Amino acid sequence: MGLKAAPEDQALLLELQEFDTRLQQLAHRTRTLPEAAAVTALAQEGDALRRALAEQTGVWEDARTELGRVESDVAVVEARIERDRARLQATSSVKDVQALEQELAALARRRDELEEIELVVMEKVEEHETALAATRAALDGLDSRTAEAVAARDAVLGALEAERVHLTANRETVAGRVPAELLALYEKQRARYGVGASHLRGGVSSASGVALNATDLNTVRAAAPDDVILCPDSSAILVRTAESGL
Incomplete structure (x- = not known):
């Protein structure tokens, strides 16, 4: 029956x-909230910016290291120039004077080359610093946008949860009569x-x-x-x- x-x-x-x-x-609706998708998209954007920041930081540090090497080479050449000038002032040997003058001329050329390289590397460092600043600014702006998006998502989720609780309670009341x-x-x-x-x-x-x-x-x-x-x-x-x- x-x-x-x-x-x-x-x-x-x-x-x-x-x-x-x-x-x-x-x-x-809870699974497919546009507000939740917006938070996810911002998180992905943040991940990409942080990867870019890490890469840019590495490049900037490499450029700073290169600049340090060039500055050190310039300092070594200038020290040798000062030493040779002092020796030139102290010697009376024609042969030594000629040798020192030749070496000073070579050192001056080397210093000029190094200073040109130093300028190029300094420009690279400045370019990388500018890129880093831009990425950091983008991350700061993203943090603000993310906070707003999270607040918007949580507000909608809170309203949906309140509605779910209300519907569930009413459902239980009806189910209890069946x-x-x-x-x-x-x-x-x-x-x-x-x-x-x-x-x-x-x-x-x-x-x-x-x-x-x-x-x-x-x-x-x-x-x-x-x-x-x-x-x-x-x-x-x-x-x-x-x-x-x-």
Whole structure:
């Protein structure tokens, strides 16, 4: 013998299904929030900026190291120039004077070369410092935008959670009025097929959106009001009301 339930108890399933549908929609909205996607996009942007900052810092440090080497080489050459000038002032040997003058000329050329290199490297350091400053500024701006986006996301999530709690409480109230066996069947069909109850309205099943054929309609008409029957298309419990067109 099939399950039986009073028509008014079966009608409660339509309320229950409405709550479950709204809860499903709410869960979908929570999973697909544009505000959450915005936070994720900003996080990805931040990751990219931090990677860029790390790379730029490495390049800048390399340029600073190169500048330090060039400055050290310039200092060595200038020290040798000062030493040779002092030796030149102190010697009276023509041979030594000629040798020192030649070395001083070579050192002067070397210093000029190094100073040109030093200028180029200094420009590189300044360029890298500018790039670093721009990336740091972008990160600072991103932090502010991220804080705003997180606040917006959390506000929406909070509202959705409050709505979920409200719907869940109302659902539990309705579920508590449904006979246990009928509720168990509803939950079973909903878990298996996605919909637990379908309203037969004007001969059309709300769950499937399909009109019952003549044979199925005759079967429904022949059923007692307290018979619990399933929709032939959606397998949800088919709830009959005054709107069913029977």
